[in-house]
Amino acid sequence: MEQIIDILLLLLVVAMAIAMARLTNLIAIAILGGVYSLVLASIYVLLDAVDVAFTEAAVGAGITLTLMLAAISLSARRERLRRRPVRNAIAVAACSVVAAGMIYASLEMPHFGDPDAPIHTHVAPRYIEASPEEIGVPNMVTSILASYRGYDTLGETTVIFTAGIAVLALLWRWRRDGR
Numbered sequence: 001m002e003q004i005i006d007i008l009l010l011l012l013v014v015a016m017a018i019a020m021a022r023l024t025n026l027i028a029i030a031i032l033g034g035v036y037s038l039v040l041a042s043i044y045v046l047l048d049a050v051d052v053a054f055t056e057a058a059v060g061a062g063i064t065l066t067l068m069l070a071a072i073s074l075s076a077r078r079e080r081l082r083r084r085p086v087r088n089a090i091a092v093a094a095c096s097v098v099a100a101g102m103i104y105a106s107l108e109m110p111h112f113g114d115p116d117a118p119i120h121t122h123v124a125p126r127y128i129e130a131s132p133e134e135i136g137v138p139n140m141v142t143s144i145l146a147s148y149r150g151y152d153t154l155g156e157t158t159v160i161f162t163a164g165i166a167v168l169a170l171l172w173r174w175r176r177d178g179r
Contacts, residue, residue, distance in 0.1 A: 002046065009039060013039055016039070033068065034061045034064070035061075037061040038061045040060065041054075041060070047112070051145075051153075055159060059159055063164075070170055127144055127148065
């Protein structure tokens with residue numbers, strides 16, 4: 001059942017990406033981009049990456065959508081269409097090559113949840129055995145997030161804090177300007 005939900009969410013993400021590429025209404029594209037980020041955040045939750053999901057929801061659906069709508073309010077509402085078939089063909093070819101490379105590289109990865117994956121045979125046992133002595137924190141999750149992944153956690157916290165400050169600054173400016 002969970003695999004069906006994963007496939008449906010993946011198809012929804014692909015459909016939204018195609019819709020964003022085809023639309024010319026910039027507001028609709030921005031809103032669809034925010035929904036895209038929220039669907040990606042739900043995919044990350046299903047993959048047990050809650051910290052990444054939280055960052056995606058805050059930055060992708062929060063600050064990015066706000067900044068895109070603010071930029072659109074200063075420009076035209078619709079995109080001017082210019083036909084460039086050669087550039088479009090080059091872009092599609094480049095995206096296809098990158099996608100094929102990523103798919104090829106993912107074939108070498110262990111299956112999701114595989115108990116024989118290197119993360120479960122080398123990294124996790126070391127954290128479980130050495131964390132109390134190295135860090136001195138009895139809670140293993142806290143010791144991993146605060147120490148082993150400290151820079152990663154600091155970066156995510158900085159991104160979320162910056163996104164919140166930027167949203168507050170935009171709202172304050174719009175209120176001051178009388179909008």
